[in-house]
Amino acid sequence: MRTESEEGRLSELAPITPLDADEEPPRRRMPFAWFWPLLVGAAAALVLRIAFSGGPGHPFSAMLGAFVYLAPAVCGAVTVYMAERIERRSWGYYLWAPWVSTALFVIGTLLVFIEGMICAVVIVPLFAVMGSVGGLAMGLVCRVTNWPRPALYSFAMLPLVLGAIEPHLPNPDQFSTTSRTLFIAAPAERVWHELNNARDIRPAEVDDAWAYRIGVPLPLAGVTEETPEGRVRKVLWQKNVHFEEVITEWQPGRLLKWRYRFAPDSFPAGALDDHVMIGGQYFDLRDSAFTLTPKDGGTELRVEVAWRVSTRFNWYADRVAGFLLGDGAEHILRFYKARSEGTVAVAAQ
Known part of the structure; x- marks a missing residue:
């Protein structure tokens, strides 16, 4: 058996360093933490798709530029914002993660039967590009400013505002x-x-x-x-x-x-x-x-x-x-x- 004096000598050899008062203890990650930002981004875009259910020529139609350009951009921005809350991400992440979240968004529209296969297939490339634009923009905001949340809220509201205005403008014809x-x-x-x-x-x-x-x-x-x-x-x-x-x-x-x-x-x-x-x-x-x-x-x-x-x-x-x-x-x-x-x-x- 060890004596008290032996245990004391061992503790001196391997002392326990206390945490600084200003240092936060390491946070325990949630299971599948890498996946949650992608899922939340896709869910945000799906909510926008439900909001943009107007008929052709009416406010909040899914064929409006306000939706086609900005919904995937919001998807990418939300994805990056949620990921940045966990830890700092790379510029490469800002680029590719929105591709995954926009793909999940499109799959979600098919699963809830608010989008058809034809539109889903042909729009995926454009959604991927716009998703990356939104992700890169939010990544830049998170790195150089202290107001990522207000910026995200403003960005998310933009398609809704433009979706009400855009139908009053004529669409250009191309032959x-x-x-x-x-x-x-x-x-x-x-x-x-x-x-x-x-x-x-x-x-x-x-x-x-x-x-x-x-x-x-x-x-x-x-x-x-x-x-x-x-x-x-x-x-x-x-x-x-x-x-x-x-x-x-x-x-x-x-x-x-x-x-x-x-x-x-x-x-x-x-x-x-x-x-x-x-x-x-x-x-x-x-x-x-x-x-x-x-x-x-x-x-x-x-x-x-x-x-x-x-x-x-x-x-x-x-x-x-x-x-x-x-x-x-x-x-x-x-x-x-x-x-x-x-x-x-x-x-x-």
Whole structure:
């Protein structure tokens, strides 16, 4: 057994240093402390999304620039602010953490069914960028000022203030076109027939286009019919989507051009996201045309598509529309190529 004198000598060898009066004892971290700032940032943005549930053209619409730019920025700012309350973070954290929180925010909108898959997919890149902008701004505020909380509250209120004002300002219109060309080893007469008589379209013939991968209903048929007003191409998609393409130029074997016509029931509820409704306030297909040029051994088929976007972020929306419509045009050409060449092969047997 140790004697009292031995224990005293041991205590002298390893003395216990008391805490300074001004020094705080180390705080015990909560479980998963690294995750809480990301979750709180996503929750703050989700609250803003619920607040921005107004219809097209009304205050607090989710298509307003006040929401699209500022909601992810608030998400990033809240994320960084909550993380800074735990410990000082790096500039790299201010950049990447908002990416995660905005992704969680988008997933949350899908889980509570206030956002559709199409909008969620196409908006993620812009949200990630704006989230980083908000995170970097809040990180700077936390480092150089003593008022991060008032700054955060002011920042969070900004989208709500602008969301009430912005609908009173007209949206700018931007008109664009895209075109694609493909050679088809079939005569122009055969290609022309397929253009005007596309029936029983199978998913495997078109479903690898990006627009269909993210939720746009697949086409089922596109057939030209004679009507009292002239030739009309009637189109049917899945989910009971239907609309008409009123033919404005008709040169058999050479040119087929139409303008789109949508009825109030062309897009049943749930068929498309409300924000990307074709023919709506923010997006519209204007016209399309197929041009056939006979070539040695077949036909060169060219498709041109024109559209309109009307948002506060046309620079982004137009590029997304151009990508999806251009990719869709390529797959439509491949569809008609397969149909036309397959028919010719069967006829030759």
